[in-house]
Amino acid sequence: MMQLPCPWCGVRDESEFVCGGASHIVRPGLSASDAEWGSYLFFRDNPKGPLRERWRHAYGCGQWFNLMRDTLTHQVLSVYPMAEPPPAGG
Amino acid sequence: MRYSALALLRGALSGGRSWQPAWRSPEPKAAYDVLIVGGGGHGLASAYYLARNHGVRNVAVLERGWLGGGNTGRNTTIVRSNYLYPESARLYDFSLRLYEGLSRELNFNLMLSQRGxxxxxxxxxxxxxxxxxxxxxxxxxxxxxxxxxxxxxxxxxxxxxxxxxxxxxxxxxxxxxxGTARHDAVAWGYARAADALGVDIVQNCEVTGFLRGGHGEVTGVTTSRGTIRAQRIGLAAAGHSSVLAALAGFRLPVTxxxxxxxxxxxxxxxxxxxxxxxxxxxxxxxxxxxxxxxxxxxxxxxxxxxxxxxxxxxxxxxxxxxxxxxxxxxxxxxxxxxxxxxVHDSSPIIGPTPVPELFINCGWGTGGFKAIPAGGWTLAHVLATGRSHPLAEPFQLERFHSGRLIDEAAAAGIAH
Structure with missing residues (x-):
């Protein structure tokens, strides 16, 4: 079973967490075109490799946090708070 | 070589020595009319229908690993067409009807069992x-x-x-x-039938990049086995569609x-x-x-x-x-x-991409196996004619900008 490092509770089993999908997706302004709006809603990088995503420790402290995780190996590369900009590398 | 009860008898009497490989393993040529990237069911069916329905036989299927080693060999072999919306029902029932005649057409026993x-x-x-x-x-x-x-x-x-x-x-x-059908047989049956019509099936050949022409159109691919040129390219790579799209410089609404x-x-x-x-x-x-x-x-x-x-x-x-x-x-x-x-609406994408001459068949999500005949039929149609097949018209990439999603809640059959 994959284990994830909650910044507040430490390493816990994957089954305690809920994945919220990719992080750092910026909502476009009200004047966005259909193309920009569609891209914002639906289109994703979906990389095979490092991915920055949001997770919630739903069955623990309930807090959201950011994670950089490799989608092929499931290795966790870094953990950082929700409001922080993405770390370098990936 | 045609498979029959007589061929089986001949094979038995010859101690198995009369059997031949079901398809060739040719070195890729320098250029083809059409390349298909992905040697699973959808890619092999596309190549077969290009040759059979449209007479386009100068075709190669490029497979990174071995035939049917991806999702075609990893599903639960279920075929059905119990969808909610007319667009989906038409497409998936067309697929099931093709399955019903496919063993005879391909001369390969798909062990289709419509057990309910x-x-x-x-x-x-x-x-x-x-x-x-x-x-x-x-x-x-x-x-x-x-x-x-x-x-x-x-x-x-x-x-x-x-x-x-x-x-x-x-x-x-x-x-x-x-019911169910033998999943490996679907890949092998299409591969054998496509090969018999002249399609080159190239395994252990990973696409590493796309060649582009003066108008941004694709003109070929770079692979682990050299450069191969083509007039049109179809992608049928399921879970790896986004990786290929990134190589070609665009994104998909796929996770x-x-x-x-x-x-x-x-x-x-x-x-x-x-x-x-x-x-x-x-x-x-x-x-x-x-x-x-x-x-x-x-x-x-x-x-x-x-x-x-x-x-x-x-x-x-x-x-x-x-x-x-x-x-x-x-x-x-x-x-x-x-x-x-x-994809967000659990419906496929079959048609053009933002890159000229590059077409895609993806987004089947958890239910691609049952759709192999229809996915191949409709991708072959757009590759051969440049126009979407009527069954595939609702399933274009553009729907994610126009908002005309086909939110097929019955796609999975279970809650995912």
Whole structure:
């Protein structure tokens, strides 16, 4: 079973967490075109490799946090708070 | 070489020495009219229908690994067309009808077994939504019938339909034409038939980049086996579609997830239908070899690993045993996962991409196997003619900008 490092509770089993999908997706302004709006809603990088995503420790402290995780190996590369900009590398 | 009872006899009398490889393994040529990237069911079917329906025979299928080694060999072999919306119903029933004649057409036994596909209702809400589901199917001209608890008990004697069951069975519905087909045979049958029409099937050939012309159009690919030029290219790479799209410089509305399945040790015939339990997230059937083939829901985070989490496996086994308590003595032989290409409306994408001369067939998510004939037929059509097949017109990439989604809640058959 994959284990994830909650910044507040430490390493816990994957089954305690809920994945919220990719992080750092910026909502476009009200004047966005259909193309920009569609891209914002639906289109994703979906990389095979490092991915920055949001997770919630739903069955623990309930807090959201950011994670950089490799989608092929499931290795966790870094953990950082929700409001922080993405770390370098990936 | 045509397969027949006579050929079987000749093979037996010659001690097996009369059999020939089912397809050639040629070195790739420098150029083709059309390249298909992805040697799974959809890619091989596309190549076959390009040659058969459109006379386009200067075609190569490029496969990174081995034929049918991706999702074509990793699914639960279920075929069905029990969809809600007219657009989906037309496409998937076209696919099922092609399956019904395919063994004869390809001269390859796909072991299609239309044993019936039964969805179980575990609550009053399930009963209501299944009544709506059956009504939709009837309006789309597809066979379906509601079943009472007693009818289900007669069809599935090992199913726990007692009032004390953890998930009580209140009723359900059946698509009688649903069933299973031998998944490897679908890949091999299409490969052999395409090869016989002149298609080159090139395995162990990974696409590493796209060549572009003066107007931005694709003119070929770079691969692990050299550069190959082509006038048009079709992508049929399922969970790896986004990786290829990134190489070509665009994004897709796709997220790749791991979808798990497993088989038990083989036992005598005990289950004579495909059974889905949307409420518990388990679905199973018995293979002709006797194994119970059990499918799970998605591991709900992005993944390119062809293995799944134990937590999901545990959940689906628990659900299966709640339905069929007597299976608790079975041992699981194997479990695995495929990387599925999930889009927001659970409907496929078959048509042009933002890159000229580059076309795509993806987004089948958790249900690509049943759609192989239709996916191949419609991708071949757009590759040969430049125009979308009428069945594929609603399933264009552009719908994610226009907002005309086909939110096919019945796509998975179970909650993912």
């Amino acid at each position: 596909l039964i969805d179980l209702a575990h609550s009053r809400h399930d009963l209501d939504s299944m009544a709506r589901w059956v009504n939709s199917m009837h309006m789309n001209g597809i066979d379906a019938r509601l079943l009472s608890r007693e009818e289900i008990a007669a069809r599935l004697p090992l199913l726990d339909v007692s009032p004390e069951a953890r998930y009580p069975v209140l009723g359900g519905f059946e698509q009688p034409r649903g 790749s997830y791991a979808l798990q399945a497993m088989v038990s040790e083989p036992v005598k015939p005990a289950l004579d239908a495909v059974v889905l339990s949307p409420g518990t997230g388990a679905y199973l059937s018995q293979s002709d070899k006797g194994e119970m083939v059990i499918g799970a829901g998605l591991d709900l985070f992005a993944s390119y690993a062809q293995r799944g989490s134990f937590a999901v496996l545990q959940g689906v086994v628990a659900a299966t045993l709640a339905l069929f308590p007597s299976f608790s003595r079975l041992k699981l032989l194997r479990q695995w996962a495929g990387n599925v290409d999930v």
